[in-house]
Amino acid sequence: MTRPIAIVTGASSGIGSVYADRLAARGHDLIMVARDPERLRNAANKLTERYAVSTTPLSLDLSRHSDLDILLKRIREEENIELLVNSAGIAPSGSVLDSSEEVLDQVVHLNVNVLHALTVAAAKTFVAKGAGAIINIASVVALMPESFNGSYAAGKAFVLSLTQALDAELRPKGVRIQAVMPGFTKTEIFKRAGLDSSVIPAGMMMDAGQMVDAALSGFDAGELVTIPSLGNEGLWKALNDARHDLGPHLSLDRPAARYLGSANRYDLVPPN
Numbered sequence: 427m428t429r430p431i432a433i434v435t436g437a438s439s440g441i442g443s444v445y446a447d448r449l450a451a452r453g454h455d456l457i458m459v460a461r462d463p464e465r466l467r468n469a470a471n472k473l474t475e476r477y478a479v480s481t482t483p484l485s486l487d488l489s490r491h492s493d494l495d496i497l498l499k500r501i502r503e504e505e506n507i508e509l510l511v512n513s514a515g516i517a518p519s520g521s522v523l524d525s526s527e528e529v530l531d532q533v534v535h536l537n538v539n540v541l542h543a544l545t546v547a548a549a550k551t552f553v554a555k556g557a558g559a560i561i562n563i564a565s566v567v568a569l570m571p572e573s574f575n576g577s578y579a580a581g582k583a584f585v586l587s588l589t590q591a592l593d594a595e596l597r598p599k600g601v602r603i604q605a606v607m608p609g610f611t612k613t614e615i616f617k618r619a620g621l622d623s624s625v626i627p628a629g630m631m632m633d634a635g636q637m638v639d640a641a642l643s644g645f646d647a648g649e650l651v652t653i654p655s656l657g658n659e660g661l662w663k664a665l666n667d668a669r670h671d672l673g674p675h676l677s678l679d680r681p682a683a684r685y686l687g688s689a690n691r692y693d694l695v696p697p698n
């Protein structure tokens with residue numbers, strides 16, 4: 427019997443490892459991607475034992491072009507791949523000014539360039555098949571860029587924008603895409619970045635299992651953007667409505683009156 431295959435990047439830890447678990451429970455075979463081969467193999471074996479699905483651990487450093495190419499080829503050529511979860515990601519430990527350019531480059535490369543390449547490859551492949559879905563793990567800092575490292579936050583805004591833009595192309599062709607916007611989530615990301623997560627108020631930190639279950643519930647409901655902690659949906663709707671209301675004002679044949687210097691003001695006077 428052929429089962430649908432889900433690819434999960436970052437499947438050895440945190441949010442990605444919970445997705446792998448939940449998708450296996452839903453009957454997907456898995457291609458699980460991360461760097462550490464032993465950890466990945468252990469995680470894959472556990473899921474095979476628990477859910478009797480087939481799991482393929484693929485030890486790749488996605489920030490390397492040659493490794494990324496291996497996964498891109500797999501997405502394009504392997505039949506039965508129906509879902510891509512982009513969860514591999516890293517965070518910097520401090521502000522932009524406190525971070526080395528090398529670290530910021532690594533963050534932007536993995537969180538933006540790699541996710542972009544995988545998303546585009548999956549989008550084209552799924553459209554050719556007429557089915558499939560992509561889940562991109564963004565972050566609420568996309569909406570509050572002032573609250574965190576700007577390179578990381580801008581990368582997450584890229585993920586949100588890419589997902590929103592692609593939805594318009596993909597949905598009519600039978601392909602789903604979702605941006606998941608977690609707030610602080612209990613994972614290893616803080617320790618890996620050298621950040622002390624104990625300073626984050628407990629009331630702001632969600633369990634990774636609850637976060638992913640909520641995100642999957644949003645996915646099942648057909649949501650394009652899911653903010654697991656947001657109780658008042660009206661707030662997101664108001665922000666989105668305001669963005670769309672701006673639309674007709676964003677590209678006109680002349681600057682707004684307040685930007686016209688006195689030398690140009692005569693332009694506004696209709697000719698006699």
Ligand SMILES: NC(=O)c1ccc[n+]([C@@H]2O[C@H](COP(=O)([O-])OP(=O)(O)OC[C@H]3O[C@@H](n4cnc5c(N)ncnc54)[C@H](OP(=O)(O)O)[C@@H]3O)[C@@H](O)[C@H]2O)c1
Nearest residue numbers: 436438439440441460461462488514515610611613614615
């Ligand atoms: N935790 C939060 O508070 C939070 C909030 C909002 C958004 N997010 C986002 O959620 C996603 C998952 O983060 P997490 O919190 O679950 O972090 P995590 O526990 O540190 O997991 C990160 C995963 O990515 C893998 N990974 C890292 N670099 C990689 C590379 N170069 N190539 C392949 N795999 C790589 C890691 O495994 P290896 O080290 O073995 O490669 C691990 O499996 C990220 O995109 C993050 O930005 C997290």
